[in-house]
Amino acid sequence: MQIPEGFMLGAASSAWQTEGWHGKKAGQDSYLDDWFKHEYFVWHEGKGPDVATDFMTRYSEDVALMKEIGLSHYRTSINWSRFFTDYENLVVDEDYADHVNNVINALISANVEPMIAIEHYEVPQFLIDKYDGWNSKRVVDLFVGYAKILFERYGDRVHQWFTFNEPIVPQTRIHLDGLRYPHDLNPKKWMQCNYNKVLATALTVQAFRSSSQSGRIGIIHNWEFAYPRATNNQLDVLAAKRFDLLYNRVFTDPLIKGDYSPELIKLLSDNHILFNSTDEELALIKANTIDVIGLNLYFPKRVKTPEHQWDPSAPFNPRKYYSDFELPGRKMNNSRGWEIYPPMMYDMAKVMRDDYNNFPWFISENGMGTENERRFKNSSGQIQDDYRINFISEHLWWLLKAVHEGANCEGYMLWAFTDNVSPMNAFKNRYGLVEIDLEDNLARHLKKSGLWYHELIETKQLNYSTRFAYRSQA
Ligand code: BGP
Numbered sequence: 096m097q098i099p100e101g102f103m104l105g106a107a108s109s110a111w112q113t114e115g116w117h118g119k120k121a122g123q124d125s126y127l128d129d130w131f132k133h134e135y136f137v138w139h140e141g142k143g144p145d146v147a148t149d150f151m152t153r154y155s156e157d158v159a160l161m162k163e164i165g166l167s168h169y170r171t172s173i174n175w176s177r178f179f180t181d182y183e184n185l186v187v188d189e190d191y192a193d194h195v196n197n198v199i200n201a202l203i204s205a206n207v208e209p210m211i212a213i214e215h216y217e218v219p220q221f222l223i224d225k226y227d228g229w230n231s232k233r234v235v236d237l238f239v240g241y242a243k244i245l246f247e248r249y250g251d252r253v254h255q256w257f258t259f260n261e262p263i264v265p266q267t268r269i270h271l272d273g274l275r276y277p278h279d280l281n282p283k284k285w286m287q288c289n290y291n292k293v294l295a296t297a298l299t300v301q302a303f304r305s306s307s308q309s310g311r312i313g314i315i316h317n318w319e320f321a322y323p324r325a326t327n328n329q330l331d332v333l334a335a336k337r338f339d340l341l342y343n344r345v346f347t348d349p350l351i352k353g354d355y356s357p358e359l360i361k362l363l364s365d366n367h368i369l370f371n372s373t374d375e376e377l378a379l380i381k382a383n384t385i386d387v388i389g390l391n392l393y394f395p396k397r398v399k400t401p402e403h404q405w406d407p408s409a410p411f412n413p414r415k416y417y418s419d420f421e422l423p424g425r426k427m428n429n430s431r432g433w434e435i436y437p438p439m440m441y442d443m444a445k446v447m448r449d450d451y452n453n454f455p456w457f458i459s460e461n462g463m464g465t466e467n468e469r470r471f472k473n474s475s476g477q478i479q480d481d482y483r484i485n486f487i488s489e490h491l492w493w494l495l496k497a498v499h500e501g502a503n504c505e506g507y508m509l510w511a512f513t514d515n516v517s518p519m520n521a522f523k524n525r526y527g528l529v530e531i532d533l534e535d536n537l538a539r540h541l542k543k544s545g546l547w548y549h550e551l552i553e554t555k556q557l558n559y560s561t562r563f564a565y566r567s568q569a
Contacts, residue, residue, distance in 0.1 A: 096492060096495050096496075096499075096556070096557045096559070097495075097555065097556060097557075098495060098551070098555040098556065098557060099498060099555075100555070101505075102498070102505065102506050102507070102555075103167050103168050103457060103505055103506025103507065103508065104166070104167050104168075104506065104507060104548070104551065104552050105166045105167050105168030105169055105170065105207075105208075105210075105506065105507075105508045105509070106161075106166055106168075106169060106170075106508055106509045106510070106511060106512035106528060106548075107169070107170040107171070107210075107459060107460050107508045107509070107510050107511060107512070108169075108170070108171050108510075108511050108512050108513070108515055109171055109172045109212065109215035109216075109217075109260060109515075110171060110172040110173060110174035110177075110215060110217060111125060111127050111128075111144050111147070111172070111174060111215065111216060111217050111516075112144070112147060112148075112215075112511075112515040112516045112517070113147050113148045113150035113157075113171070113513070113515050113516075114144075114147055114148075114149075114150045114151045114174060114177075115144070115145065115146045115147040115148065115149040115150065115151050115152075116128075116144070116145050116146075116151075117149065117151040117152050118151060118190060118191070118194075119177060120177075120180060120188065122180075122221065123176050123177050123180075123188070123219070124176060124219070124220040124221075125144075125174065125175070125176035125177075125216070125217040125218060125219060125220060126176075126216060126217070126218045126219075126220055126223060126228070126265065127143075127144050127216055127217065127518070128144055128145075128176070128220065129220040129223075129276075130275065130276045131143040131144055131145065133276050133277075134276045137276075137519050138519055138521050139519065139520050139521040139522065139523040140521060140522075140523075141521075142516065142521035142522050142533075143516060143521055144516060146537075147515060147516045148513055148514070148515055148516075148531050148537060149537055151194065153537070153539075154197075154198050154201065155201060156539055157512065157513060157529070157539065158198075158201040158202055158205050158207070159205070160512075160513075160529055160539060160541065160545070161202070161205055161207045161512065162205035162206065162207065163541075163549070164528060164541075164545055164548055164549045164552065165549050165552040165553060166207050166512070166552070167207070167208060167506075167552070168207065168208045168209075168210050168255075168506070168508065169202055169207045169208075169209060169210070169512065170209075170210040170211070170212065170257075170315075170389075170459065170508055171198075171209070171210075171211065171212070171215075172211065172212035172213070172214065172215035172217065172260060173195055173211060173212075173213060173245060174191070174217045175213070175214055175217045175218060175219055175238075175241055176217050176218070176219040176220065176221075177191045177217075178191055178192065178195075178241065178244075178245075179219075179241070182219050182221055182222055182237060182241075183237065185237075185240050185241065185244060187244065192248065195248075195249065196248070196249070199249055199252050199253060200252070203252055208254075208255070209252070209253050209255075210253075210255040210256075210257065210508075211245070211249070211253050211255070211256055211257065212257040212258075212259065212260040212315060213238070213241070213242050213245060213256065213257065213258050213259070213299070214238070214258070214259050214260070214262075215259075215260035215261075216260070216261075216264070216265055216518075218234075218265075222234050222237065228288070229265075229266060229288040229291050229292060230284050230287050230288055230291070231291070232291060232294075234291070235291050235294055235295045235298065236298075238295045238299070239295060239298045239299055239302055242256075242258070242299045242302060242303070243302050243306070246302070246303055246306045246308050247306070250306060250307075250308030250309075250310065251308065253310065254308075254309060254310030254311070255310060255311060255312075255313075255387075256303065256310065256311070256312040256313075257312070257313055257314055257315050257389060257459075258292075258295065258296040258299050258300075258312070258313075258314050259292055259295075259296065259314055259315065260315040260391075260459075261315060261316065261317040261391060262289070262292040262293075262296075262314065262316070262346060263289060263292075263316075263317070263342065263345070263346060264317060265288075266284070266285050266288035266289065267285065267342075270282065270284045270285040270288065271285040271412060271413075272412070275518075280410055281410075282366075282368050282410050282411040282412065283367070283368045285368070286345075286363060286368045286369070286370050287370045287371065289345055289346070289370070290370035290371075290372060291370075292346075293346060293349045293350060293380060294372075294376055294379070294380060296314055296350055296385065297349075297350075297379050297380040297382075297383040297384075298379065298383070299312070300312050300383040300384070300385060300386075301379065301382075301383045304383070311386035311387055312385060312386055312387075313385040313386055313387035313388050313389065314346070314350055314385055314388060314389070315388075315389040315390075315391060315459045315460070316343070316346050316347060316388060316389070316390055316391070317390075317391040317392075317393075317460075318343050318347075318390045318391070318392055318443065319338070319339075319342045319343060319396045320392065320395050320396060320439050320442060320443060321334075321335040321336075321338040321339045321342075321343075321396045321397075321398050321417075322335060322395050322396065322397050322398070323335040323397075323398060323399070324397065324398065324399035324420040325399075328399075328400070330399075330400035331398070331399050331400050331420075333400070333416075334398045334399060334400045334401070334416055334417035334418075335398050335417070337362065337413065337416040337417065338396065338398050338413060338416065338417050340356065340358060340359045340362060341359070341362065341413045341416075342413065344356060344359060345359060347388065347451070349380050350380075350384060350385050350388070351384055351385065351388065351451050351454050352384070352451070353380060353381035353382070353384050354380075354381060366411045366415075367411070368411055386455070387454075387455045387456065387457070387505075388454065388455070388456045389456070389457055389458070389459025389460075389508070390443060390456055390457070390458060390459060391458075391459055391460035391461070391510070392439060392440065392443060392458060392460070392461050393433055393460070393461060393462070393510075394428075394433035394434045394435070394436065394439075395434055395436040395439050397419065397420040397421065397422055397434070398417040398418065398419065398420055399417065399418055399419075399420040400417070400418070401414070401415065401416060401417060401418050402418040403418070422434070428463055428464070428465075428486075430464055430465050430466035430523075430524045431463075431464045431524055435463075435486065435489075437489035437490045437492065437493045438493050439493075440458070440461075440490050440491075440493035440494040440497065441493040441494070441496055441497045443497075444494070444497030444498075444500075444502035444504055445497075447502065447503065447504070448501070448502060448503070453501075453502075453503040454503065455503050455505060456503065456504055456505070457504055457505040457506040457507070457508065458490075458494060458504070458506070458507045458508060459508050460508060460509075460510040461487075461490050461507065461508075461509065461510065462483075462486070462487075462509050462510035462511060462526050463482065463483050463486040463487075463526065464517070464520070464523075464524025464525060464526045465480070465482065465483070465524060465525055465526075466523055466524055466525075468480065468514075468525040468530070476540065477540065477541070477542065477543060478530050478540070478542040478543065479542075479543050480542045480543055480544045481543065483542070483544045484543065484544050484547050487509060487544070487548075488557060488559040489559070490507075491507055491557055491559075492557060492559050494507060495557060509528065509548070510526055511526040511527050511528075512527060512528060512529060513527040513528070513529040513530075513531050513539065514526060514527040514529070514530055514531040515527070515531070527542065528541070528542055528544050528545035528548055529541055529542065529545055530542055
C-alpha cells in the first residue's frame with residue numbers, strides 16, 4: 096500500500112522517560128521523580144526516571160540513529176521541572192535550557208523535525224506541594240508563563256507544539272482511581288484538573304498566536320476507543336457513550352469545538368463533580384481552539400452495561416456506568432495486558448471525520464511493549480522483533496486505508512524511538528526501534544524493526560498483504 100507524500104513517519108518519547116537526572120539541581124523534582132522516591136518499590140526492579148536512557152548525555156547517539164532510520168519527526172517533551180530554578184518567578188535554568196537548545200539543533204541538522212510537548216507529566220513537585228498542582232488556577236498561569244518562554248526561545252525552530260501529552264492520565268490514576276501516589280481519591284478534583292488543563296491549553300494557544308512565531312499548536316490525547324459489547328443493545332451503547340464523554344470528549348469537545356457537550360455537563364452535575372469555571376474562561380476556551388490533535392491509540396476499550404448496582408455512597412467513578420467486556424478469543428499483548436485490535440485505526444478516522452468535521456489529526460503514539468525481549472536476539476545480538484513489525488504493519492494498514500478514503504490523518508508516530516522507562520513498569524516492556532541494553536552500559540542497538548522502519552520510510556510502500564493477522568504473538 097502506498098504511503099502518501101508528506102505523511103509523517105516518526106517516533107515519540109518524552110523528557111522524563113529518557114533524560115535521567117544527570118545535572119538535575121536540588122528542588123527540581125517533577126511529580127514522577129517524587130513518586131519514584133516515595134514508592135520506589137512499585138517500580139519494576141527499582142528502575143525509573145533517575146537513570147532512564149541517559150538521554151541527557153547520550154542524545155547525540157540517539158539523534159544519529161534517528162537520522163540513520165530516516166525519521167521525519169521526533170516528538171519529545173521539555174521537562175518543566177528542570178526548566179526553572181524558580182517556578183514562580185520563572186527563573187530559567189540556563190544549563191537545562193542549553194541542553195534543550197542543543198537537542199533541537201541536533202534534530203534539525205539530522206533532518207528530523209522536532210515536535211514538542213510542553214508537559215508530559217513533568218509538573219514540578221514544588222507546585223503540587225505549594226498549590227495542589229493542576230487543581231489550582233495559579234498553576235495554570237505559571238504554565239502559560241513557562242510556555243511563553245519556550246515560544247520565545249525555541250519558536251524560531253520548533254513549529255509544532257503540544258500543550259500536554261495525555262492530560263487526563265495523571266489525575267485519573269491519582270484522584271479518580273487512587274492507584275498512584277499519593278492516592279488522593281477525589282473525583283471532584285479529577286474533574287477540576289481536567290478543566291484546568293483545558294483552560295491552560297486555551298490560554299497557551301492564545302499566547303502562541305499572539306507571539307511572533309509561526310507554526311501550529313495542539314494537544315496529544317489518549318483516545319480510549321469505547322466499543323459496546325452489542326451494538327443492538329441500547330444499554331451497552333449507552334455505557335460506551337458515557338465512557339466516551341467522560342474520558343475523551345471531556346477534552347476533545349472544548350479543545351476542538353470550543354464547547355463542552357450539554358450531555359457531559361449534565362452527567363457531571365448529576366454526580367456533583369462539575370468543575371468550577373467562569374463565563375470569561377469559557378469564552379476564552381471557545382475563542383482559542385487548537386490547530387491539530389495527536390491521538391495516542393494502543394488498545395480498544397470494550398464495555399457493557401454495568402453488571403452490579405452502584406453504591407451511591409461510593410466516590411464517583413465512571414464505572415458507575417459501565418463494566419468491562421472481555422471479547423472471548425481476543426488477540427492480546429500479554430506483556431502489557433492490552434488487546435490488539437488494528438481496525439480501531441479506521442474507526443478512529445470515522446469519528447474524526449463524522450464528529451469533528453475532519454479536523455487535522457495524526458497518530459501520536461501506537462506501539463507494542465514486549466517483556467524479556469532479549470530472548471529474541473539472533474546470533475549477532477540483534478533483536479528480531481517481527482511481532483513489532485507485524486503490529487505496526489497491521490495498524491498502519493488500517494490507518495492508510497482510511498487516509499486513502501479521505502481521512503485527514505497526517506501521520507503515524509511510533510512509541511517509541513528507543514526503549515525507555517514506563518510509569519512503574521520501567522524497562523519491563525520494551526517499545527523501541529532501538530534497544531537500550533541495560534547489561535551493557537545502556538548501549539544502543541538497532542532492532543530488526545529499526546531497519547524495517549527505515550525501509551518503510553525510504554520506499555513509502557507498506558508491503559503487507561494481510562489486513563488482520565490472527566493470534567500469533569511474541
Ligand atoms: C502512553 C504514554 C507514554 C508511554 C506509553 C506506553 O500512555 O504517553 O508515556 O508510557 O503510553 O505505555 P506504558 O509505558 O504504560 O506501557
